Amino acid sequence: MMRRRYRIMKDESCISCLRCARECSFGAIEAADGKGLVFHHQECTDCQRCVSFCPVGAIYITEDGNRFRRNAVFGEDDIQQIHLQAETGGVLLSSMGAPGSSVPIYFDRILLNASQVTNPSIDPLREPMETSVFLGQRPERILRGSEGRLVDNLPPHLELSTPIMFSAMSYGAISLNVHKALAAAAEELGTYWNTGEGGLHESLYPYKGNTIVQVASGRFGVHGTYLNTAAAIEVKIGQGAKPGIGGHLTGAKIIGDVSKTRMVPEGLDAISPAPHHDIYSIEDLAQLVMSIKEATDYSKPVMVKAAAVHNIAPIASGIARSGADIISIDGYRGGTGAAPLRIRDNVGIPIELAIASVDQRLREERIRDRVSIIASGGIRNSADAVKAIALGADAVSIGTAALCALGCHICASCHTGRCAWGIATQDPDLTRRLDPGKGAARLVNLVNAWTREIKEIMGGMGINSIEALRGNRMALRGVGLNEKELGILGIGYAGE
Amino acid sequence: MEALDIRECGLEGIRKHGDGEITVTGCLGERYIGCGMKEGVLRIKGTPGNALASYLDGGTVLVDGNAQDAAADTMNAGLLAVNGSAGDALAYGMRGGRAYVLGDAGYRAGVHMKAYGERKSILVIGGRTGSFLGEYLAGGIIIVLGLGYEGKDITGYFCGNGMYAGTIYLRTGKVPLNLSDKLVKRNVEEEEKEDILRPIITDFASVFSISARRCLEGGFIAIEADGSKSYSQLYAAV
């Protein structure tokens, strides 16, 4: 029998309006005829939808009081998972990012600097403070034309008004309304959203200038128009939540426009192979990057996204030499719509360490200025973004945080397809819960607020342009870190 | 009138003179001349150093040539009149009195000048200024006449950034370069020119013995904070 994890509770203020039952998409709350509300606690995912919509604040969710016998080695989750696997023989499936507490969040052990006396801090609301970022390749040398005039020999760049972009999340994993909200927000903010590997719905073609289209191993919905209806193209090698693992969107979700956009027949599974079977080596990556450039007339930057794994530094160096313009690195805590739990929780390394080692490696190889780096995977707030940039990223990308702006409470049930917030689902009754216009406005608010905070932080350090923050590791100090960790992060200890 | 050579008497000697009028000669970079002075008149020859007439609290400081940085810093009352130009950070946080500069001012003139009750700070610059004029202005009046720069930009970039009270008057029809959208610019009507600008500018002209008519010639524009665009809306309490 399924273990009850949460308990749905209500107090006497309940007016029996049954709103909670209508909102619950997991079948945990039932409006039984004549009997009022019936709770099926074992179905509850703690998504907080019912709580958010209860007009009188009567309902709430608690952890179930029942506990397994305490054991310091075999925790309750361990035992529960053994029971489930014994029953089913199945690989455990999960979603969102690794929730574990045993892997440090380095962002929380890094503190920022501020100016005092020797250098003025800056009030960002009243003085100029620049957050524009240009992503793309830089040639090694300047070029001069006639009369010694400088010739612009820069390959195409992406221009971001703020160093925050939206991570790749595919149509199929999330709803079209989410894509609409992301696209509209990216356009208003002057940044970019990313289609993920599920193709680009035709209704979003007008957002071309702020769209990054992805080419993944499944090549869903990839065609000439797709590649050219974008500001940049991203080759996805891997993602932080499931490095080395492909994707599997079940036939049940391949319906209607998802089928059309992915160009996969209705009802047929959409399988993303684990690797690109045309990339078995680094020179093959160069071939794919260059073929995409050829197909798009060298008019757009090509990005390569890889998961942060143990040897990410040399991998990034290889990517940089493959002709790619931008390297996107997704850390251990990155989210997903569905991934094997053991992979999500055990494979890869935290983004902080990955960015630090990649940035340092590219500098040692003297090619850091040639490419741009995007960091993602567990960026929760503006301070995380600032720290990622000071460690060496050009910009950050947010997925989970963007979904939270749209209502997500990280119940990590995306893989069920029953998302009560209308985000990770294709059920039309659920997807209509998310109004793309209102969603876009919330995304814009979020990114604007973070951008203002980034300016406040930069101002405190006396830095008035984001490029002077990039790789500026003296702006950082560690607490609670050992020598090795400080060494990899390339920062001093607080007080040093 | 008594004349003192600063190289001999030092700041101490100047401080001792009380409410009389003296000429200070031989100045070359000596800082803090007239600092906190409450009464009397100093006539300065040479190039006085930084923080001239800072905290000035009455009395008059007249400079023959140029002033360096941070003149009239946090000035409270009295008159500073510079016959030449002033350096950067002129009249920072000035709370009252008159600071007149016949020539140009450097960057960040009149930053965070204030007004409170009877006290109202007045800064008049005859020439032009560098960037960030009147940044964070919290009260008082800044006037830039642009004498000799007719038809040209008479302020730098970021004029009035972040100001939330007070007024910047410019004798020009040109809107300052990259003026913040949190500020409003308006043309000064005849009545305001007569009531507010004429008395100040006439006084300015008489201090330097120049023609007030020339200083008042042509139209003025005024820059003020746009009250509808407060910064508080940018915050959300946790």
Next chain:
Amino acid sequence: MKKEGEIRISSGCAISGIFCRDGRRIPGEAIRKSIAVMHSRSNGLGGGFAAYGIYPQYRDFFALHIFYDSQSSREETERFLDSHFDIINLSKIPTRPTPRIQDAPLIWRYFVQPLPHMLQDSQLDEDEYTSRAVIRINDSIEGSYVVSCGKDMGVFKAVGYPEDVADFYRIEEYEGYSWTAHGRYPTNTPGWWAGAHPFSLLDLTVAHNGEISSYDANRRAVEMYGYSCNLLTDTEVIAYMLDYLTRKQGLTLRECSEVIAAPFWSTISMKGEEERARLSYLRKMFSSFLVTGPFSILVGFRGGMMALNDRLKLRSLVAAEKGSTVYFSSEEAAIRIIEEDPDRIWAPRGGEAVIVTLGREAG
């Protein structure tokens, strides 16, 4: 306690410069007088001078000014020099006992040229050959520090007030067409001889007033290109950046100023199309070289001088002209003391370089 060189130390400062566009060589007394006026901008923990045109009899040789902590570091360095350069002349740099200048290292001067066969084997030009050799000495020979290494120029610096440093080095006995001076106000004690300004590489010298907030971003960028910032000072980073941008990228000094003190994007957007494209290109191409935070610098180079403020003009800088002589200083008084009645005196705008060269008008 970590000493300077092991840890980055902030400092404020005074700078002063004199440049004779007609190539007239003037004694060091004038620059000493000028920088001394700004005594209170220094705290006695660093002063120095850069002079150009002072070694006409050796104008074709690299002049190395070197500090040694000990005889053994001198011997090791001289062995290294012997195996890489032809040493034309060597001597102690003459000094005079000055009570306020203490703990002097051994201070030597060498006029050298690269050994022809070594130079040929290295496939480098003589500037690159020499700069690599100097970086190697500073990096790997304990207790040995090359203060300057250009041709027909030299840097004289010490821990002390700049006027005392001038007396110590008998600066009045040198004659140059271009002089810069620096008085330092670091936030640490004791001062450090090598940490004084100007800082130099080959013919390029930098005297700097301020503290940059982009330090580590700039340092890590320039270290990519073979420089080693072992002094941990802003000035060293700025000097290396300028060397990289001019000598290795071929930018003009004006273009360098548009990189390190780049106009704001909002300012660039107000320019005409061609200028907008040019400035955007420089900013995008060299984004790691943008310097933020307060600085005013005097850059000496062969046949010229550049004065530059940060783009917000957070440090003071005054310029003046009298006939063919150009003056720069942190304070007007420091110019007036040597030129009471200049033809023109002005404050350059933030980010707008003033560059003067032999035989040309200031612009």
